[in-house]
Amino acid sequence: MNQGSLLLKMELRSNPETLCVVRNTLAELAQTLGFPEAECRAVVLAVDEALTNIIRHAYQGRTEQPIEATFRRIRVARDGLEQPALEIVLEDRGVNVDREKLCGRKLEDVKPGGLGLHFMRESMDTVEFRRRWGRNQVRMVKLLQAAETAKGS
Amino acid sequence: MLKISVRHLEKTTILDVSGDIDLASSPELRKALLRELRELRTPRVVLNLNEVRYTDSSGVASLVEGLKASRDVGSRLVLFGLSSAVREVLQLSKLLRIFEIADSEEQAVAP
Numbered sequence: 001m002n003q004g005s006l007l008l009k010m011e012l013r014s015n016p017e018t019l020c021v022v023r024n025t026l027a028e029l030a031q032t033l034g035f036p037e038a039e040c041r042a043v044v045l046a047v048d049e050a051l052t053n054i055i056r057h058a059y060q061g062r063t064e065q066p067i068e069a070t071f072r073r074i075r076v077a078r079d080g081l082e083q084p085a086l087e088i089v090l091e092d093r094g095v096n097v098d099r100e101k102l103c104g105r106k107l108e109d110v111k112p113g114g115l116g117l118h119f120m121r122e123s124m125d126t127v128e129f130r131r132r133w134g135r136n137q138v139r140m141v142k143l144l145q146a147a148e149t150a151k152g153s
Numbered sequence: 154m155l156k157i158s159v160r161h162l163e164k165t166t167i168l169d170v171s172g173d174i175d176l177a178s179s180p181e182l183r184k185a186l187l188r189e190l191r192e193l194r195t196p197r198v199v200l201n202l203n204e205v206r207y208t209d210s211s212g213v214a215s216l217v218e219g220l221k222a223s224r225d226v227g228s229r230l231v232l233f234g235l236s237s238a239v240r241e242v243l244q245l246s247k248l249l250r251i252f253e254i255a256d257s258e259e260q261a262v263a264p
């Protein structure tokens with residue numbers, strides 16, 4: 001199976017203080033790939049929220065736990081065409097997270113919390129969770145189509 | 154790193170916030186808001202977000218908590234200086250309309 005071309009791999013710790021480092025790095029990467037500014041912000045938000053979920057739920061606030069982040073340029077079939085995309089995979093060794101806890105709340109409820117998963121789904125084209133070999137994995141994909149079109153015009 | 158400076162006007166407190174609001178820093182914002190609203194019962198709290206370039210869902214949660222506290226104690230929470238990034242996140246949460254948002258500090262503190 002073609003896994004795409006590896007752009008960046010990061011070995012992180014579950015420390016909230018590192019989130020800003022990841023955001024800055026990812027913003028640079030997304031910009032380099034040609035994502036428009038708003039799309040860069042969307043990708044950064046999705047990854048930040050996913051890492052926040054890992055720290056809060058999988059590691060239950062414990063710091064110094066491992067998180068692996070892999071960024072690849074891939075091609076995905078969409079509407080009969082192969083389109084370039086950014087694939088982001090985050091992996092942790094925390095507890096098996098109850099999906100219900102991540103399901104968020106109704107948006108019409110005005111109360112704090114429960115927005116992270118909603119932000120991830122709104123910001124990315126694909127968001128998938130799975131548990132395998134004792135690890136949680138979240139895979140997110142953002143199509144580069146808009147950026148490519150903008151560059152080509 | 155998040156920085157919050159406090160300015161007091163008559164019956165109004167302005168919180169000048171700078172930096173990113175995320176999992177690491179949102180507790181500080183929450184604490185500052187709840188102190189002004191719940192403990193000090195300040196009639197109007199104005200949040201200057203001019204120097205905030207990023208907020209995540211935990212930042213939105215802190216703002217919602219501040220808003221609820223202001224409603225509980227009968228005071229006002231007013232935001233101004235929203236960057237595109239902050240505005241987008243509030244729009245994404247469908248919560249933009251519930252906040253009182255001013256165009257400028259002058260408007261936010263106007264009688």
